[in-house]
Amino acid sequence: MSATRPDAVVLYGPPAAGKDTVTAALTAVDGRYVHFDRLKAGSGKSIGYRHTSAGDLAQLHDRHLIVYANERYGNIYAIDSPRLDEIITAGQIPVVHLGQIAGITALRTGYPARWLTVLLWCPRNITRARLHERGSSDPEERLRVWDETQADLAAAAPGTFTMVLRTDQRTPAAAADLIHQTLTGAPEHLPPVRDRLP
Incomplete structure (x- = not known):
């Protein structure tokens, strides 16, 4: 990819793999990192999303402004190019959370950026424990999505x-440091980081 393309990050992983905590750690490392707040049509959690309607999403799709959309937990989530443009134009680095390989493909082919793609992983029992610790209202549904993500990853x-990166073996700060070093350093001089998956 061209070195003149703007930088952008994808954090891919199952529920409770650490996407939010690693994103927070990235913003502490460098204020240019900003969580990409996806569009969301539906109910439930509102923090970290821009709420919209299915009709408005359809209109954006018709105008070719949706790079990727998926349905999960009874909601529709979408990544739109105007918001990516807005973040990048401000000199910031969008950090996009995904749980589908198709989303990574869509971003790489549908939006001109130098995408750093990071797999954040933790074993299923760790996910279960983390869901319990944070008081998740639908842990079994989240564990079902963990299974779907594992199948998707295969x-x-x-x-x-x-x-x-294994988030059960690295702290969020350590993971963020590695991501930042890889994004800002010369990739040919940096050894690839590949934690072994369970």
């Missing part, structure tokens, strides 16, 4: 991820 093509 179909990933070689080279899908720039980095693979």
Whole structure:
């Protein structure tokens, strides 16, 4: 990819893998990192999303402004190019959370950025414990999504991820430091970070 393309980050992983905490750690490392607040049509959690309607999403899709959309937990989530443009134009680095390989493909082919793709992973029992600790109202549904993410990951093509980080073995700050070093350093001089998956 061209070095003149803006930087952007994808954090891919199952529920409770640490996408929010690693994003918070990234913003502490460098204020240019900003969580990409996806569009959301539906109910439930509102923090970290821009709420909209299914009709408005359809209109954006018709105008070719939706880079990727998916349905989960009875809601529709979407990544729109105007918001990506807004973040990048402000000199910031969008950090996009995903749980689908198709989303990574859509971003790489549908939005001109230098995408650093990071797999954040933790074992299923760790996910269960984390869901319990944070008082999740639908832990079984989240664990079902963990299973779906594992199956989705099995179909990933070689080279899908720039980095693979186990969040049960690294602190959020350590993971953020590695991501930042990889994004801002010379990739040819940095050894690839590939934690072993369970």
